Amino acid sequence: MTDPLPPPADADDPGPLPDAGSPVTPEVVFRDYAPRIYHIARRMLGNDADAEDVTQDVLLQVIRKLDTFRGDSQLSTWLHRVTVNAALAYRQKRSNRQRRETTEAADEVLEMASAAGPVKRWAVGPDEPVLAAEQAAVIEKAIGELPVPFRDVYVLADVEGLPSAEIAGILGLSVPAVKSRLHRARMRMRDSLAPHFEGGIAT
Amino acid sequence: MNMTCDQFRDLLIDHVEGELIVDVQELFEFHRTRCPNCGAYLESYHYTIRITRKLPGPPLPAEVEARLRESLRPHLGGGD
Numbered sequence: 001m002t003d004p005l006p007p008p009a010d011a012d013d014p015g016p017l018p019d020a021g022s023p024v025t026p027e028v029v030f031r032d033y034a035p036r037i038y039h040i041a042r043r044m045l046g047n048d049a050d051a052e053d054v055t056q057d058v059l060l061q062v063i064r065k066l067d068t069f070r071g072d073s074q075l076s077t078w079l080h081r082v083t084v085n086a087a088l089a090y091r092q093k094r095s096n097r098q099r100r101e102t103t104e105a106a107d108e109v110l111e112m113a114s115a116a117g118p119v120k121r122w123a124v125g126p127d128e129p130v131l132a133a134e135q136a137a138v139i140e141k142a143i144g145e146l147p148v149p150f151r152d153v154y155v156l157a158d159v160e161g162l163p164s165a166e167i168a169g170i171l172g173l174s175v176p177a178v179k180s181r182l183h184r185a186r187m188r189m190r191d192s193l194a195p196h197f198e199g200g201i202a203t
Numbered sequence: 204m205n206m207t208c209d210q211f212r213d214l215l216i217d218h219v220e221g222e223l224i225v226d227v228q229e230l231f232e233f234h235r236t237r238c239p240n241c242g243a244y245l246e247s248y249h250y251t252i253r254i255t256r257k258l259p260g261p262p263l264p265a266e267v268e269a270r271l272r273e274s275l276r277p278h279l280g281g282g283d
């Protein structure tokens with residue numbers, strides 16, 4: 001797993017997160033976590049304004065409970081949980097209001113290319129992928145088209161990089177259920193991305 | 204014992220996590236080297252995971268940050 005680029009150095013930047021045991025201030029929480037909360041919520045909800053509401057609620061909750069955390073990793077786990085719960089609750093509220101949300105059937109069938117058909121090899125090298133802006137847009141669009149239960153798992157696992165066990169805890173699913181959804185979400189994503197990456201037919 | 208293409212696909216998630224037991228991993232590799240479709244599928248499945256991981260966590264949009272800071276102002280003071 002690769003780390004994101006560090007933020008640019010800044011004269012006002014108080015530096016990296018304190019080590020476990022040091023106090024984490026509300027300002028540090030805002031600076032280091034608000035973008036992550038916002039982007040998880042935005043991808044889960046598919047809506048900027050809703051994501052902003054959720055981010056505000058989550059930050060408020062986290063800041064109020066800040067003194068109960070002993071370190072960054074514990075805070076990070078809890079924060080993911082609160083963010084996902086807040087996004088799920090928001091989605092629930094929204095669907096009650098609009099009564100047009102897609103089904104949340106846990107084992108909704110995902111249309112997938114059959115294993116019988118020919119698979120075109122992708123025109124990509126063995127090196128670590130480099131993400132161009134147009135590819136990022138294609139991937140974001142494909143994520144947005146995943147049915148909700150699959151999108152949640154995909155965002156947490158493959159965008160955020162959380163382990164299946166942690167996702168299982170957050171979503172109240174078994175680990176095998178998380179892996180099953182994740183696998184199907186990945187296959188669907190693969191099919192959605194295929195036209196953009198394909199080269200010749202595999203021979 | 205031979206593995207079918209459907210069985211191969213079902214094992215992909217455990218394969219990329221390195222969680223297949225040795226015997227199954229051998230069958231998996233055997234199928235992969237002999238079935239061009241599944242070889243190509245595995246590569247593209249793995250690439251999908253790796254490129255998704257590259258999605259940027261873009262910075263908070265400036266106007267969103269400004270509104271959030273405004274609404275959280277009473278809680279953000281006295282930090283740092």
Ligand SMILES: [Zn+2]
Pocket residue numbers: 207208211234238240241242
């Ligand atoms: Zn095959």
